[in-house]
Amino acid sequence: xxxxxxxxxxxxxxxxxxxxxxxxxxxxxxxxxKTLTLEVEDNGKGMTEEQIASVTDPFFTTRTTRKVGLxxxxxxxxxxxxxxxxxxxxxxxKGTLTAATFQTDSVDMTPxxxxxxxxxxxxxxxxxxxxxxxxxxxxxxxxLDTKQMREMLGDxxxxxxxxxxxxxxxxxxxxxxxxxxxxx
Amino acid sequence: MKSLAELQAIRDKARTQLNIRNENDDNIRVxxxxxxxxxAAGARPVLTAFxxxxxxxxLENVTVTQTGCIGICQYEPVVEVIVxxxxxxxxxxMDAEKAKKVVNDHLVNRNVVTEYTIGKYSE
Numbered sequence: 512x513x514x515x516x517x518x519x520x521x522x523x524x525x526x527x528x529x530x531x532x533x534x535x536x537x538x539x540x541x542x543x544x545k546t547l548t549l550e551v552e553d554n555g556k557g558m559t560e561e562q563i564a565s566v567t568d569p570f571f572t573t574r575t576t577r578k579v580g581l582x583x584x585x586x587x588x589x590x591x592x593x594x595x596x597x598x599x600x601x602x603x604x605k606g607t608l609t610a611a612t613f614q615t616d617s618v619d620m621t622p623x624x625x626x627x628x629x630x631x632x633x634x635x636x637x638x639x640x641x642x643x644x645x646x647x648x649x650x651x652x653x654x655l656d657t658k659q660m661r662e663m664l665g666d667x668x669x670x671x672x673x674x675x676x677x678x679x680x681x682x683x684x685x686x687x688x689x690x691x692x693x694x695x
Numbered sequence: 696m697k698s699l700a701e702l703q704a705i706r707d708k709a710r711t712q713l714n715i716r717n718e719n720d721d722n723i724r725v726x727x728x729x730x731x732x733x734x735a736a737g738a739r740p741v742l743t744a745f746x747x748x749x750x751x752x753x754l755e756n757v758t759v760t761q762t763g764c765i766g767i768c769q770y771e772p773v774v775e776v777i778v779x780x781x782x783x784x785x786x787x788x789m790d791a792e793k794a795k796k797v798v799n800d801h802l803v804n805r806n807v808v809t810e811y812t813i814g815k816y817s818e
Contacts, residue, residue, distance in 0.1 A: 512735055517734050517735070519737060520729070520734055520739060521730075521734050521810075524729060524730070524761075524763075528763075580731075581731045582730075582731045585731065601797055624737075627697050628739060628743055629739070632739065632742055632743060632746065632761070634728075635746055635759070636742075636760050636761040651708050660699065660702055661701050662699075663699050663700065663702035663706065664702050664703075664706050667705065667706045667710065668711040670704065671709050672749065672750030672753065673705045673709065673745060673748055673750075674702065674705055676750060677697060677702060677705060680697050681697040684697055685697075688696075
């Protein structure tokens with residue numbers, strides 16, 4: 512994976528498969544401590560203790576079409592190679608939280624990349640699901656919450672083309688604001 | 696700055712178009728493979744290109760969505776196009792530029808882009 516935002520897209524897909532109705536994605540950057548924390552939290556069906564124990568094993572998968580499952584192991588590797596940490600906590604029937612902290616000044620740090628594209632596509636592909644995206648850099652932050660969007664949109668679906676364009680502009684403008692008006 | 700209130704204007708505009716959409720049931724489905732293999736091979740720009748291009752052209756009868764791994768990881772990014780009443784077409788080794796051509800040729804003008812299909816590739 513060339514960007515951490517691609518790992519996020521991959522991990523979020525696990526939440527979709529776990530039949531979650533809501534996914535929260537957090538990107539928390541601390542420029543002082545030089546850390547980046549990425550979290551994907553869902554209210555899906557969760558995992559058994561046995562599944563949690565084996566989920567970071569590349570040769571474990573619930574799929575039947577092939578024998579490997581690389582999503583979680585790749586994300587874990589990306590964090591640990593920077594000297595960061597990785598954790599996954601899950602409660603059966605309640606949901607799962609996948610979290611990784613990266614040391615951003617490590618030579619092995621993978622860039623975050625286009626996280627906006629990840630969030631935008633996730634909403635577009637799963638219009639019946641609620642997505643909350645929270646991004647912060649030090650003490651500045653912004654939130655995109657599809658529940659708030661739904662209140663405004665009524666019965667118009669989240670994958671309406673005009674809505675998709677609005678989401679892209681919203682994310683772009685807020686990202687710029689986060690970095691003091693500088694293009695990323 | 697974008698505000699949530701702007702979504703109300705989008706809602707009002709969309710409601711006037713809703714009736715047109717309900718009348719035609721020839722809904723084309725575009726499935727982009729977005730499992731770990733697809734994403735690592737570059738499926739995200741492909742999906743973005745399909746969504747943007749369809750929005751730009753106002754293709755109301757096309758649904759672009761993501762799907763999992765269909766087991767041909769070596770051909771990723773893989774895109775399946777399903778036109779009602781026709782055989783499913785599987786495009787392989789896709790990129791954003793190829794995606795735009797598929798939207799133009801296949802989704803709009805209904806000509807399959809044979810050179811990108813799996814049948815052509817494995818010859």
